[in-house]
Amino acid sequence: MPEITEKLRKITNDPTLSPAQKAHYLAVEAENMLPYPELDADVQEALDDRIICDMFEGHAPYKPRYVLPDYSIVLKNGSDYLELPVPQNLDEAINTLMIAYHHVPSVTGMPVYLGDLDNLLLPFCDGVSDDALRQKIRLFWRYLDRTLPDAFMHANIGPSDNRVARAILEIDAELGQVAPNLTFLYDPDTSTEDILRLATDNILKCSKPHIANHPVHKATFDDRGYGIVSCYNALPVAGGSSTLTRINLKAVAELSDSESHFLNEVLPRYMDMNFRLTETRISYLFDQSGFFDSFLVSEKWIDRDRFTAMYGIYAMAEAVNILQDKAALEGRYGFDDKANDLGLRISKMLSEAVEARPLKNAWQGRAMLHSQAGLSDDIEATPGIRIPYGTEPDPVSHVQALAPQHQYYPSGVSEILTIDETVKNNPEALYQLCKGALASGFREFTANVSSNDLVRVTGYMIRLSDVQKFNDQKGSRTNTTGLGAEAADLMGILDRKPRVVGHELSPGYT
Amino acid sequence: MNSPLATLNKILTCSFVDGPGNRLVLFFQGCNLACSACHNPYTIGICDHCGDCVPACDPGALTLQSNKVIFNPALCDQCDACLTICPISASPMTTQFSVDDILALIRIHKPFLGGITVSGGEATMQADFVKDLFTAIKSAPDLSDLTCFIDSNGMLDIAGWQNLLPVTDGVMLDIKAFAMDLQKELTGHDTSAAQNIARVLLKAGKLYEIRYLLIPGKTDNTAELDQLVAFIQSLGLDTKVRLNAFQHHGVRGLALDQDIMPKEGVDAVVELLADAGIHNVTTPAIYQ
Ligand code: SF4
């Protein structure tokens, strides 16, 4: 195994990585020295060709990709396993959460979900002054960014307008940190216009939070609720997602002769293979890894029945354009009504096929369709259902072209609107865009204002100045900067016009 | 409604720089000034169908039919050759719209809009259309929450403004220069009436913003800036002032020999205004 030894040595000696980052990459390499769970020959071939993809989650799924604990349980009951008493005040509640996070795994090894923080903390805020609250949040935020430096890590607030949500927005803008990422759940019936304005004003300062369409998500999930994590993923709370697999629609379109060949033969074949891949991975997690013997289950932070499987697709734009070419049609995805309609037919077919397929060990017995953001080594494949980089129309046309798609993607759509800097003189415009996008059916409103130092590279944030430093070989404290730097180099995001590329993560060492 | 038609050069359905919030903007064709530093000079003239641009159009988007130049947008590849050749700074690529056409367009974009703005060119040269359009918006229950703004050079007379103001929510007013010879040099006209119009608008509560284009060596000299300060002070220290910086984008001819206005220069003017108590000042978000 000289090759792997060499790679391990390279990781060990890499001057740009911290010891913790080295340990993470070494663990990934070790897992991948195990044989992959057994796949049939067709699936193996499609996976090797990356027509279907397992997001390089690893050869031995011993933890779900995303875990969204119901943190209200530990705040209410304390934890026997962790020897935590029931918290009695705000300090103890925050301390309990800070400890809890370290026991929640995910694909990156760090927690992706920090909870619906305002609802969790509000009951502890009686008698706490606004100043004291802000100071406690400030320290909490500093702690999160410095000890769990992964921008996939996501806090939720809203839909109500309350003092904790306001303090979080204020401190988040004040600190301008990469972590944690933040989503405000907006419900026109519950949220005030005032807090939505605070949220959209924050986007101008630090490109956070993103705004989730609460009524739409609420209708998708059950009474225990949902959380938004990582890259625009909406998932069941007290559960999460076991895995995320995805289909490269561009590659499938290349193998098809026509739209009907694509929809009726080639895509169904690869969808079936992607299902088989998903089943294999879930079965390892549930039947072999022992993950669900954890105290997380016995103490009811999570429930083994509440893990879905995210069924991702990407490169819709390229797929539609290829099929348009094959039909000798000129219209391009995102710009032409006929091309957009073809995109809708594809999404509808995908959605019906996912709905029709029973899946063992999945929440409600089904996978959930997802418009997937990408990996940092995707080349010439546009994330999810997005319009290709650098060619997007103005933000309103952009929303209007894609809004009808959103109904088909219950576990989320990775979408970023690039807004030019002139909006900084006119915050009301961003507020109106946000309301318009949500009213049009967008599941999430996520905007990047071009001159911000903090920008999104898919669901996570990077600091442009960190990328610069990373490329100067100094290394970065935050894990996502490496991914951003890779994406920035490959896709040229930094010399593009206000630009964000979609790459969810680059899971291994390169 | 038996309204006049508007001759429009362009419609933007999403703009952050033409008044408060996100706005749909109508760019009217035709202007009563001829500013050398105009950033969209092809909106100045009104086409007289001389036909000069027809042979310049390679893709054949322009044809002469019974002495009229007809534009076929489907064939146009946006090369702008026609704009360059036109002797009177007009454009053959304009389109006529009725009030109902515009209302239909606004309805499509309504969920995203704070309002609409008429710009140009000089929109008030087609004041009848503007009035009809604004009146229709104000009286349509599904549109009446949109605000109606005018971007103007202030050359419309007072009676014309009195006619428009009841259906107008705000005006962005250009002040070109103060010294008479400089006004003439920059615009070809005496534009001092605009200062008076500013007072009329202020009194009516409709002055949204004063716009002033900084051109190095012209509108940024001490005498001009002193007058700008005095003028704004006379309107009130809270007056919203937008400083624009002359750039080469879009301009033509001799104006290309003119230096562009750097950010440092704009910042110095902001400081000067601040020292005079004028604090509500916006500056360009982007420089070339
Ligand atoms: S656009 Fe200019 S050149 Fe063309 S026909 Fe009209 S006036 Fe003549």
Ligand code: SF4
């Ligand atoms: S801009 Fe269009 S109409 Fe004008 S010359 Fe070019 S192709 Fe012809």
